[in-house]
Amino acid sequence: MTHVWEIAFRELLCRSVRARLDAYLDGELLIETNLEILLHFRGCHECRHELECRAQLRRRLKAAVREHFAPAHLAARVRERLRDPPSRE
Numbered sequence: 001m002t003h004v005w006e007i008a009f010r011e012l013l014c015r016s017v018r019a020r021l022d023a024y025l026d027g028e029l030l031i032e033t034n035l036e037i038l039l040h041f042r043g044c045h046e047c048r049h050e051l052e053c054r055a056q057l058r059r060r061l062k063a064a065v066r067e068h069f070a071p072a073h074l075a076a077r078v079r080e081r082l083r084d085p086p087s088r089e
């Protein structure tokens with residue numbers, strides 16, 4: 001039988017893992033923290049699923065950014081503005 005405190009503890013763990021998922025994907029965590037999260041994934045299907053969703057979203061975003069370059073005239077105008085910003089009086 002699962003005790004209420006066990007469920008509460010598990011929920012707390014999941015919340016802490018999910019709060020660090022983005023940092024985990026960016027490789028910004030300490031090795032110890034990474035290991036802790038990896039161990040959690042082993043026993044938690046929900047967090048593994050959440051990780052896969054976020055990883056997929058990132059892949060889609062990257063692909064979308066790659067497909068949409070700024071048009072040449074816009075890039076030229078931005079460069080122009082940076083060289084010669086409009087005066088504010």
Ligand SMILES: [Zn+2]
Pocket residue numbers: 013014015017040044045046047048
């Ligand atoms: Zn979890």
